[in-house]
Amino acid sequence: MKKFFKIFAVLLFLLLVYLRTAIYPQLDLISGFASKSVASGHFLDNRSLETIQQGDNDIPKIDWAKNTIDATEKYVTATVYGLKERKAIYREGLGATLINDDFDVSKPYNVPKRKKLENNLPFPYGNNEPKDTVFTNIDYKKLNATVANAFDKKGEKSKRTRAILVIYKDKIIAEKYDTNFNKNSRLLGWSMTKSITATMFGILQKQGKIDVTKPAPITEWKKDNRAKITLNDLLHMNSGLEWEEKYDKICDATKMLFQAENMSRAQLEKPLAFAPNTHWNYSSGTTNLLSGILRNQFKTHQEYLDFWYTNLLDKIGMNSALVETDMAGNFVGSSYGWATARDWGKFGLLYLHKGNWNGEQLFDESWANYVATPTNTSNGRYGAQFWLNAGGHFPDVPREMYYASGYQGQMVAIFPSRDLVIVHLGLSEKFDFNRFLSGVTGSLSKKN
Missing domain, CATH: 3.40.710.10 (DD-peptidase/beta-lactamase superfamily)
Incomplete structure (x- = not known):
């Protein structure tokens, strides 16, 4: 029994050393990626937390993170099993930014001046819907089949288009x-x-x-x-x-x-x-x-x-x-x-x-x-x-x-x-x- 406990203690020690040297340093990056990804996907594209976690963040190790969205203050925090909390803030015009503890969130900031294209032209030179055009040199059956084949069928998750x-x-x-x-x-x-x-x-x-x-x-x-x-x-x-x-x-x-x-x-x-x-x-x-x-x-x-x-x-x-x-x-x-x-x-x-x-x-x-x-x-x-x-x-x-x-x-x-x-x-x-x-x-x- 003593021999068993000694072996167990050695294995536990080696596991802890591995976690401390190989895994723990990665936690900062894992929670950083997770919080930044959720903040961008949610505030830029209105995606739900569930959608982001099951799609954008279903990457090995990144899916260890627990993410929380503050929709009022517009930020996201992420931790990995309660460790290494990271925060990403959203600012209109600048998108999401992963910040550290020294970042002053109350500091004024510049944003780009934007001008939306406004005319009566169709895509691509205007924002109106494109005009339907049929070209005689296109095999539409082959084209449409190629495009359809680029997407996963129901239940699949390999092409992920x-x-x-x-x-x-x-x-x-x-x-x-x-x-x-x-x-x-x-x-x-x-x-x-x-x-x-x-x-x-x-x-x-x-x-x-x-x-x-x-x-x-x-x-x-x-x-x-x-x-x-x-x-x-x-x-x-x-x-x-x-x-x-x-x-x-x-x-x-x-x-x-x-x-x-x-x-x-x-x-x-x-x-x-x-x-x-x-x-x-x-x-x-x-x-x-x-x-x-x-x-x-x-x-x-x-x-x-x-x-x-x-x-x-x-x-x-x-x-x-x-x-x-x-x-x-x-x-x-x-x-x-x-x-x-x-x-x-x-x-x-x-x-x-x-x-x-x-x-x-x-x-x-x-x-x-x-x-x-x-x-x-x-x-x-x-x-x-x-x-x-x-x-x-x-x-x-x-x-x-x-x-x-x-x-x-x-x-x-x-x-x-x-x-x-x-x-x-x-x-x-x-x-x-x-x-x-x-x-x-x-x-x-x-x-x-």
Whole structure:
């Protein structure tokens, strides 16, 4: 019996050591993700706590969290078995922000000035319903079957598609939503937000206010070996800066998103691991650094906040769109962009038309080619904050396709020669994009 208790005591000790060293440090991130996700989903898209916990938050370990919504004060708290309470607050115009104990919730804050597109035009250049259009070169039976097959059947939970939108020649030719979602549902794009951030540089360059070929304007780098890093290197994830991005562990990316007050500094403070333009490394920290650089291009914080909406999002009628901010007031340009499927589609159309929106050139035509040109050492997979199919990652999909991409299967795919944009929003990393995209493109013949 004594031997049994000794063995039991040793095993219990080892278990406690494991929990303390391996699990306990993760609790801060678990409750942080949970509270932020619930706050965003509830206050931005009016989802119930049950819907969010059974959908957005049914991720391993994240579902350990217990979440509480305060609808009056507009915040959410989350704990993991009563430990590591985290709080996310909602502020109209800025979205949900995960805060720490030092954050002053009573401090005044700026919000972007918004202007809703108002005209009598149908989608995409107005907010009226799209006109029904039938194209003779489309196999609608195949198209509709492909779209239907992208959704789970009743009782299934594998494809987890929430929304699909297919736009051909500026006309919606297919649109479908999962149960409880519709054309007005705001959906998180995750890293598709990176493509929005890059676009802000294209607009500034068109306005003659920035040159992406120049060294990054960062004072802290001027006297060390990071001085040669250009904006071009940052946009292409090719800076050579040290960074780890894995979402199943505590790493640079998770510490930035769920602990940092100022996310724009997470990558800024990293040393070089490789010479610039010699090593591609995907980094959300880099994109948030770019957001911080954008902020420094303006005299006031208000101008920075307004610029994203006045010069892009509201300009093209993405009135549902919102990019959330961190505690320091920076747009979280790596991850926290929200919009309806139709508004994500408008973003794709802007690139399909090489920066021209209903007659107005927002960025130079060359910028669309720039973002779709493969980054050195990415094997044809990445451009400037856009993903590419140049290397044939999706073997049955046209190589010309480039796309904004986000965690859990978010995609805005652009097919220049086919006059086609495809939007997919969902909750699965295992979604078969090769089958889906090839099915849609295969339903269009070359004849116009």
